[in-house]
Amino acid sequence: MTMRILHILDHSLPLHSGYCFRTRAIMKAQIAAGLAVAGLTGVRHNRSVAEAGAPPAHEVIDGLDFYRTAGDVSGPSPLREWRETQMLAERIVEKVQTWRPDVLHAHSPALNGLAALRAARQCELPLVYEIRAFWEDAAIGNGTGSRTSARYWLTRQLENHVIAGADAVAVICDGLRRDLLARGVIAPSDLVVVPNGVDMALFGKAPPRDHALADALALDAGGEQRPVIGFIGSFYDYEGLDDLIAAMPYLAERHPEAQLLLVGGGPMEAKLRAQAEASPVAANIHFAGRVPHEEVERYYSLIDILAYPRKAMRLTDLVTPLKPLEAMAQNRLVAASDVGGHKELIDHGKTGTLFNADDPQDCAQALGDLLDNRAAWSERKWHARTFVEEKRNWYSNIERYLPVYRKLLGQTEEQGLEQAA
CATH class of the missing domain: 3.40.50.2000 (Glycogen Phosphorylase B;)
Known part of the structure; x- marks a missing residue:
C-alpha cells in the first residue's frame, strides 16, 4: 500500500511565500517518489486570503490537494491562539478519519505542532514536526517582537513541548539542529536535517x-x-x-x-x-x-x-x-x-x-x-x-524524510521500496 502523509500547514498555495514554495516542493517531490500526500491549513490561512473570500473546504492547486479549516477566531491573546489550535486539531482528526494518513507531518509554527500533537495522540498516529525557523526570532527580525517579552518566552516553551512530544523532528539547516540539541529536549537520533532545495x-x-x-x-x-x-x-x-x-x-x-x-x-x-x-x-x-x-x-x-x-x-x-x-x-x-x-x-x-x-x-x-x-x-x-x-535538489532532498517515516511505521527499507513500487 502507498504511504500516505498529511502535511499540517500555517498557509499554502495559492499564497506566495518561501514557506509555500518549500511546501510545494516537498509535496511534488514526495508524489514523484510514490507517496500520497495532502496539505491541511489552519484558520490563519483564511485571513491571508480574505480578500478573495473564504476558501473552499478542499482545493486542488498546481495538482496538489489542500484541505482548509473553516472559520476564523477573534479575541484577546492567548485565548485566540488556544481556540485556533483547538479548531485545527479537530479538523485534523476529521481529516484523518476520511483521508486515512499513515503519518502526520506538521510544519512550524508551534501552534500547528501543538494541534497536530493533540490529533496524533487521539488518533494514535506518528507525528513528525518540522521547524523552518523559530517564529519568536522571526518576530524580532520583522520588528514585531522582543526577546525580553513574555510572548517570546512562552513561544519557546510551547515549541519545546511540541518537540518533546513529537516522534521525530526535522529542521531545515544545521544552525537550527545545533540550537535544539543545546536545549536538551530531543535526542540526536530523533532529529533530521532536510535543507532547503530547488525544484530544478x-x-x-x-x-x-x-x-x-x-x-x-x-x-x-x-x-x-x-x-x-x-x-x-x-x-x-x-x-x-x-x-x-x-x-x-x-x-x-x-x-x-x-x-x-x-x-x-x-x-x-x-x-x-x-x-x-x-x-x-x-x-x-x-x-x-x-x-x-x-x-x-x-x-x-x-x-x-x-x-x-x-x-x-x-x-x-x-x-x-x-x-x-x-x-x-x-x-x-x-x-x-x-x-x-x-x-x-x-x-x-x-x-x-x-x-x-x-x-x-x-x-x-x-x-x-x-x-x-x-x-x-x-x-x-x-x-x-x-x-x-x-x-540542494528537492528530488534528492526528500529522500531524507523516507527513513524517518519508515522508522515510525516500523518498516524496513525493503518494505518501503515495495510500497513505492
Missing part, C-alpha cells in the same frame, strides 16, 4: 535577458547594457536592504554604471524608497515593486549579481534562506553577508562571495571585486549550479 524543473534553466523589460526599467542607457546588482524577495528589516542601498555610492566610485534593482515589497518599502531618493546615486537605484511569481524569471534575467545583505542577528545566523539557492540555479552570481545561514550555503570564492554583515563599504568592495573579475564568472556560476544540482 522551475529554476533549472537560466532565461535569456529580457531586453524589453530592461528598457522599461531604465536599466540600460543608449542601448548599452549596464551591470545590475539585484535583490528579489520581501523587504523586511533583517534582509539588510538599507545596507545595500548605502553601499551603492561606494560602488559607484569604482563602477559608476552599476545599477541596483530591488524587486518585491514589504514593511520596509517606504523607508527604503525614501533612502534611495536621498542617495547621491538615486538614478542608479530602481524599484520594480511586487511581481507575479510567474514573472520572476524575467527579472532574474536582468541581474548579474544577486545580493543578500542580511543583518547579523539570531534569526539570520540560525536559518538558511531559499533565495540564494534559486539564484545559483538560475546561473546568477551570489554575494551575501557572512551570517551563519549564508555560510551554510556559500563556499566563499567558489560558489559565491561573502562580505561583512552590517557593513555597506565591505559590501561595495565585494560587489566591485566581482564586477572587476568577469573572467571568473563562468567558473563561479558552474560551481554554484553544480552545488544546487547535487546537494
Whole structure:
C-alpha cells in the first residue's frame, strides 16, 4: 500500500511565500517518489486570503490537494491562539478519519505542532514536526517582537513541548539542529536535517535577458547594457536592504554604471524608497515593486549579481534562506553577508562571495571585486549550479524524510521500496 502523509500547514498555495514554495516542493517531490500526500491549513490561512473570500473546504492547486479549516477566531491573546489550535486539531482528526494518513507531518509554527500533537495522540498516529525557523526570532527580525517579552518566552516553551512530544523532528539547516540539541529536549537520533532545495524543473534553466523589460526599467542607457546588482524577495528589516542601498555610492566610485534593482515589497518599502531618493546615486537605484511569481524569471534575467545583505542577528545566523539557492540555479552570481545561514550555503570564492554583515563599504568592495573579475564568472556560476544540482535538489532532498517515516511505521527499507513500487 502507498504511504500516505498529511502535511499540517500555517498557509499554502495559492499564497506566495518561501514557506509555500518549500511546501510545494516537498509535496511534488514526495508524489514523484510514490507517496500520497495532502496539505491541511489552519484558520490563519483564511485571513491571508480574505480578500478573495473564504476558501473552499478542499482545493486542488498546481495538482496538489489542500484541505482548509473553516472559520476564523477573534479575541484577546492567548485565548485566540488556544481556540485556533483547538479548531485545527479537530479538523485534523476529521481529516484523518476520511483521508486515512499513515503519518502526520506538521510544519512550524508551534501552534500547528501543538494541534497536530493533540490529533496524533487521539488518533494514535506518528507525528513528525518540522521547524523552518523559530517564529519568536522571526518576530524580532520583522520588528514585531522582543526577546525580553513574555510572548517570546512562552513561544519557546510551547515549541519545546511540541518537540518533546513529537516522534521525530526535522529542521531545515544545521544552525537550527545545533540550537535544539543545546536545549536538551530531543535526542540526536530523533532529529533530521532536510535543507532547503530547488525544484530544478522551475529554476533549472537560466532565461535569456529580457531586453524589453530592461528598457522599461531604465536599466540600460543608449542601448548599452549596464551591470545590475539585484535583490528579489520581501523587504523586511533583517534582509539588510538599507545596507545595500548605502553601499551603492561606494560602488559607484569604482563602477559608476552599476545599477541596483530591488524587486518585491514589504514593511520596509517606504523607508527604503525614501533612502534611495536621498542617495547621491538615486538614478542608479530602481524599484520594480511586487511581481507575479510567474514573472520572476524575467527579472532574474536582468541581474548579474544577486545580493543578500542580511543583518547579523539570531534569526539570520540560525536559518538558511531559499533565495540564494534559486539564484545559483538560475546561473546568477551570489554575494551575501557572512551570517551563519549564508555560510551554510556559500563556499566563499567558489560558489559565491561573502562580505561583512552590517557593513555597506565591505559590501561595495565585494560587489566591485566581482564586477572587476568577469573572467571568473563562468567558473563561479558552474560551481554554484553544480552545488544546487547535487546537494540542494528537492528530488534528492526528500529522500531524507523516507527513513524517518519508515522508522515510525516500523518498516524496513525493503518494505518501503515495495510500497513505492
